[in-house]
Amino acid sequence: MNKSIVTMKRCKAGLFTFLLGLLVLGNIFAVHAPAHAASASVKSSVVPHYSVQVPYYSQYQRQLTQNNDCGPAAVAMVEAAFHKGPHTNIAAVRSVIGGSGDTGFADLERAISYYKSSYTEITNAKSPQPAAQILQIQNATKSGHPVIALINAYDFGRNYDGHWIVITGYNPTRNIFYINDPDDQTAKSSNWIVGGPIQVAYNTVSQALYDAPTGSYGIIVNN
Known part of the structure; x- marks a missing residue:
């Protein structure tokens, strides 16, 4: 802020001139003071959040493997976001992975490579867990990279464990995460978190990541 130096000079001006000067100064301060107040209120309304634009796919498309297709659905969503051609649907990803059962890190990473995307696996090497891994997830999404994460669905109130x-x-x-959860079944209990494009509390996501059945936490997909 620039400071202005006002030099008061003695003069022979009459009382009228002196009062007129006070009136002008008063008007100046009356005009400028509210502007600072308005500026402060605008700044306080800014909400610092970030989200990558990823289309949503339900894993339930009436295919025979739908109960096990959370992984293929997750890959299909991410690759569709990167516009990797017309064949970025669940059936196409499942055909790349092969089989009809559950999918693991190696399966999803093979499919990601098939679409010529690079990736980084979030392992359990850093500590403290899961805070270090969650920081990696936050930094990735802030930089425009979605994360395919493995959770324990029991922490989402469901009746099964591993889920992508x-x-x-x-x-x-x-203090919430933005999530595309491919399991959008109707709730089967009172505490069941229904999937879809949803928002989930930090503590719930943190626990679900920590309780996941394998060591690694997720896959950062770069492009």
């Missing part, structure tokens, strides 16, 4: 989701962003003000 896509984490697309984070809102630090509300």
